[in-house]
Amino acid sequence: MFTSRKPSRLVPSTVLAALGLAVLTACGNAGGTGAAGRTEVVAAFYPMAWLAERVGGDDVAVSTLTKPGAEPHDLELTPKQIGALGKADLALYVKGLQPAVDDAVAKHAKGKGLDAASTVKTLPAPGEDEHAHEDEHGHGGEAEHGHDHGDIDPHLWLDPSRMATVATALGDKLAATDADHADGYKTRAATLVKELNGLDQEFKTGLASCKQKTIVTAHAAFGYLADRYGLKQISIAGVDPTSEPSPKRLAELTGEVRASGATTVFTESLVSRKVADTLAREAGVRTAVLDPVEGVKEGSKADYPSVMRGNLQTLKPALECS
Template sequence: MMSGFSRLGALGLLTAGALFSATACGDGSGVSEVGATSDGKPEVVAAFYPLQWLTEQVGGSDVQVTGLTAPGVEPHDLELGIQQVTDLQKAALTVYVKGVQPAVDDAVDQEKSFDAGTAVTTIPAGGHEGEGEEEHGHDEVGYDPHIWLDPSRMATVAGKLGERLAAADAAHAQAYRDRAATTAATLTALDQEFSKGLATCRSRTLVTAHEAFGYLADRYKLKQVGITLDPETEPSPARLSEVAKVARAEGVTTIFTEALVSPKVAEVLANQVGARTAVLDPLESKPSGDYVSAMRDNLKTLRAALGCTA
């Protein structure tokens, strides 16, 4: 939950920031003085890691990218301090996904933000009754916000982000479009790796710590069964019993855990059904490598767990 300071303080700072922005003069480049560094580069804030990676790829050396969520921080629980709210107000553009971080949803300036979720076809939140949906905003937006776990959707977002940056900084418009096309091609190739690697598997059921992998499952014809909807909610005994029943019926051999979430519940479930555990990274925080290498690590983990042979 966001603290009283985060919500009320953010609103006060946003009001002051709006007044400052209204008096700032443009320099003819499409970026206001408030949203540019001293050398004229647009300042872009990315809400959490996958969006930061994408923005850095598309923006290149023409922008200054700031990540709002520090490595190792669970982004769903982000609370905004004074400096973070200031960064949001100064930015020429904020890149986020509505429904992931309520604090960011409340604080962004809609006229200077890009909601990546609006760039793609979304799927409904898969949750189960009473398991934290309202707490993290999924119920409010009405869809699963974890779009970055499908490389093909990320490719689409890359193109839309390139257009948004081109509109904000006309002097470098073609460079943004070119980098967006290159990034989209990289993501399309990654998508093809996943399609081939997950084409022929003994099992197609993912039992995950929380329901972050709906888009991956949707894209590659897998079935996601989440222990909880969000990473901070304890599952009810009834939910654990339901997931255990599915795991036994479908011969699940691996229960997937996450680096930023305690594995204890997943380990208990794995012991109950005679399975092992393995880490499947939802990429909500910066991995040891980058987005592409982390997704490839996920593919290796999935192939081993699901018994894929192609």
């Protein structure tokens, strides 16, 4: 008796190869690693992204939540960005700078976040009562408008020595996250620490002999720089650069600038300079741009060290350094 059989279907070798590649790729991505098996790092804004790229090297894929050239303080996250935080192997941020990022990390990236502020000695936030905007009804203040940046000054990256400390902590965190490449992370972190300590020494030398010690800044971003190099900061706005002084506070600032002997009011590239220009005009001093290194514009060849060195060259004549 003849029994019919359905013809067998041979799977082409190209299909088998593709299936095998897919399996290997899936294995390579196990544990949340990104493209080509790289560790996925989400950085909150530019200075943290720069650190991650330098310490991570080719072993990481870095994405940044804050767009190039955008002011980072009051960043609002999209659902896609929140999802990326949840999927990432590591989130690198500065707690107190971007409340939306702090909240998203706490809810969606528990155990995978590295708060740079937790690795260094921090400074208290300046008294926001001095910097709060007051309208004709007496209302204002950063906290009232939903921009509470916490009790510490988050601008730690303006001190290269503290950035070196964060680099070491990041190297250790990446090594623990991706043990297969631990030696590379720690080696690159050590190299970066030497570079940042060298930058710190440039500032120490350049600002060692200055007639003036007061820097008048657009917002309170330079507290760590002032703390490290023996300077005093007078800021127009508080931690949030979008806050504006009341007319009364502006008059007080004018008197403080005149009494300090400061020669310059420093403006910024990412925020309006209108108030700073008014203060300089009222106090009879000049203006110059001092960059808080919160972001670089897309396509720019500048990076953290070059912007910081530019700041040093701006500070030296303004402070009458020999």
